[in-house]
Amino acid sequence: MIARKVSIVDYGMGNIWSIVSALKYLGVVDVRLISNPDDIMQSDFLILPGVGSFRKGMESLINSGIDKAIIDFSTKKKGNILGICLGMHLMGSYGAEDGGTKGLGLLPNKVELFTPENLNGNKLPHVGFNSTYISEDSGIFNNLDSESDFYYTHSYRMLADDIQGRYAICKYGIEFLAAFEMDNICGTQFHPEKSQTNGLILLNNFVNKVI
């Protein structure tokens, strides 16, 4: 049993049910879906999921006032946060989709479309399990092989420029940021809740992080 309070931000973007199932499977007893700013500050662990458009996602966070709460949770309270897929993108500084939108800015990295040049003949979206290269066997990457397979589904990528802390890289025509852990702030481009036991191991590492 894991007696930590894990909250999943429910802002209408994507499949939350699978993350709940995975956390319960790992023995997390207290899993909550939250959608208001006050609840965010009360959490031990926060997961920001999401699929879909960067702009829509950001608008949805701003309209409910969750954006500021997430920033406070991550930077002032130093709470452990994990962004998944679009959730990770939104943590960046900027998303190029639909003419460009400012992100939460928890890390300076930008999000861009895979261009035909850098796709190098690969199809878009990038869908399926892909080899993921992990910088070190510790933190959220504990107990994972340096090359591990994770499930991806996306058309935009976060650039891996100047990434600090632990990270993982994936290549699809061109390299992109697959996952990172900078102290309390973590993100995965892939879906750990859809990546069989590799994903369960990563989620288990996250919810067992030192508070």
Next chain:
Amino acid sequence: MLKKRVIFTLLYNDGSFVLSRNFRLQRVGDIRWLQKNYNFSHISFFIDELIVLDVTRGIKNEELFCEHVRLLTKESFIPIAAGGGIRSLERAKELLHSGADKVVVNTLISESPKVIEEIAIEYGRQCIVASVDVKKINNQFTVWTNNGTIKQMYDLSTWLDNINNLPIGELYLNSMDKDGTGQGYHFDLLDAIPNQFSIPVILAGGAGKHGHLSSGLDDKRVDAVATAHLFNFVGDGLERARNKLLHDNYNLAKWDVNKINEFKERLL
């Protein structure tokens, strides 16, 4: 490197799971039966994705199907696509909120591509799988919708050209002639794919044994192979098929299935 995928398709009909042979349905059992006899949550650790299609003819109990999707996602940590009778953004939303990661559309492609655009705006194109049912008639590949009951006036190549211009993430290319026969895939269908077609292809219809899956994976044009053959592959069939494919160095994803036991033990 991006891996190829082995997908299992569950066909659902009015509260039960069914076998389909050339689109004629035969009841197999309900979800309790599936779990009891086939330990489905265990089996899901040997496939890359699951597709669940509501093929109920006539009026569908939509909430009951959502309930089944929710139950299937409970202990399966793989992507799940759900579909069958989707006609509106609202319905797509219900399935996506029941644990599905993607929706499968088929008849909608002919009836209302505008709804497909709406789903894509809301959730992105990666979340939409276009299913195309094909029958060979007089050496022509004809496209059928509405559970294989209505023949479309366009041939397969033209149909795929049209799909290539829609916001679609994947193609589920299904042979009605081979469906449920266990005789192997209909590779000729792949010849109809236009050169400029840029969407990942799932080949379906006809796989009845491990060798069929491997021959599908051997084809460069195929990104994923699917089977809906409950009897041939469920039990330890999928486990054995996957292990054989991995042993033969097929480009499939790897994970340590034994880790499940560690997580399970901790829960006890």
